[in-house]
Amino acid sequence: MNNMTKSHALRNQEKVRSRIEQNLKRRYRKEKIFRGFGIASIVFGLLCVAVLLTDIIYKGHGAFFQHYLQLEVQYDPETLGIEQVDESALALANFDGVIKDAMKARFPEARDRRARRELYSIPSTDAPFALRDRLQQAPQLLGERETIWVMVDDDVDAFIKSLDEIEGGFRGRVSERKAGWLMSLYESGELQNRFNTQFFTSGDSREPEQAGIKAALVGSALTLLVTLALSFPIGVAAAVYLEEFAPKNRWTDLIEVNINNLAAVPSIVFGLLGLAIFINFFELPRSAPLIGGLVLTLMTLPTIIISSRAAIKAVPPSIREAAMGMGASRIQVVFHHVLPLAMPGMLTGAIIGLAQALGETAPLLMIGMVAFIVDVPTGITDPATVLPVQIFLWADSPERAFIEKTSAAIMVLLAFLITMNLGAVWLRKKLERRW
Known part of the structure; x- marks a missing residue:
């Protein structure tokens, strides 16, 4: 009788032990699943942040660089319409004409009005102001010839930057003839990519290439x-x-x-x-x-x-x-x-x-x-x-x-x-x- 009672008690203990072990396994399994969900959520969050930062850096790194065009300009008093360098004369001087003469000298094949309009759109609208500042700093250049670097238009800059990313370049608003001129300037080294200091030294502008923070x-x-x-x-x-x-x-x-x-x-x-x-x-x-x-x-x-x-x-x-x-x-x-x-x-x-x-x-x-x-x-x-x-x-x-x-x-x-x-x-x- 005592042996039967003992065996029954042992069987009950085994059942209890087995039930406890099953509960523990189930609880450990749930803890592992919960821990896995936590780790997965952290990894997913980090991946989202990494994708966001990668996208921002990929799209924005190009703004820290700007293409500049090399021009050989002639500060011709007749073209400028001035006889001496002073503040009032520089405010009325025709620096735009100097830029156009330099572009026509570089590409004499642009003869009709439409071709020249495309040619004149290569430099930025800031180029005349760069010439004015240069002549104001060095008045002795009046009547002389000088090689100067000026910013290009934002469409031109986007086209040149896309040459390494898209086969043939991002055309956008750049015509085939204009793209040929740009490729000629790029291959000859007259278009160079430089660090865009103006992004940190100027205020806002309607022209993207001139806008700064x-x-x-x-x-x-x-x-x-x-x-x-x-x-x-x-x-x-x-x-x-x-x-x-x-x-x-x-x-x-x-x-x-x-x-x-x-x-x-x-x-x-x-x-x-x-x-x-x-x-x-x-x-x-x-x-x-x-x-x-x-x-x-x-x-x-x-x-x-x-x-x-x-x-x-x-x-x-x-x-x-x-x-x-x-x-x-x-x-x-x-x-x-x-x-x-x-x-x-x-x-x-x-x-x-x-x-x-x-x-x-x-x-x-x-x-x-x-x-x-x-x-x-x-x-x-x-x-x-x-x-x-x-x-x-x-x-x-x-x-x-x-x-x-x-x-x-x-x-x-x-x-x-x-x-x-x-x-x-x-x-x-x-x-x-x-x-």
Whole structure:
């Protein structure tokens, strides 16, 4: 009887053990599947980012290079219509005629009106201004001959750049006769691909080959400067008050809830707020870094306040207790001990908030920073645009060359964003203290 009971108990134990092992195998199998889904999602996300970056770089790398045409020009006073070099004479001089004479001398076979119109469209419309600047720098060249390099038209630049990508080249608006002239110039070395410094040194333009991002970069810098000057001290002061001095009651709870809610409000709402208050009520100048900085300050403040409060909470209570035990007042404890120790986290939050503000477009569109800006702004009240808005404008342009400009501007913007985020990580690692 005892043996039967023991064998029955052993069989039950085996069944229980078998059931447990099956459950464990099933659970381990589910964990592996879940882990596999997690790894697959990470790999898929990285692949999407890699494809996106590859596409942007492939489309935009050509904007950093521009083809230049070698011309032998004659600064003929009769063609220019001037007798001396001064500012008033240069403003009326016929530099376009000098360019046309150089092109006719290079391709004398272009005789009819249509052929010459195609021939004259090879240099950029910026070429006469390049000659004017050159003659203004060296007045002694009047009446002399000189070899000079000028930019080519955007269609010409696109055709030459496509020679290595598409067999026969991307024709676009280039006729067969014009393509023959371009191939002759390219093979003789009179068309060269050079680094496009004008992309970083000039403002926007209707002509793709002349368009640059300097005005947008300066506008972004001025706008972020206003944002930093306003949002960081106000955000830190609000965080210090709420965390160290504010009484814990329904009003402070209401303020905290609203700050958390404002961090999730769509950015275009802040643009509408800026349009209603700063432009319509206070009548501040539209499309200026000042009002752009004010709007981005409203958008950035919740992020800075939340991150600053988290940094203050991370300071150990023993620091406060030790300082107060040595006779320090509440204000001395906060400003001499707590605030310096929390500053790395505050700076990190501020940099992340500014990086977010740098990439914003919607609120700035609402306050008019979508204007066509050629001149580089010199102050916070001058008309300006920012880099994301410049990208938005170029993306809507029909010319093929603006596709390169758009992708190149995105690359510059991503470089700034990555630099700012890396700076935040470096500050946190450099200044943080382990408790």
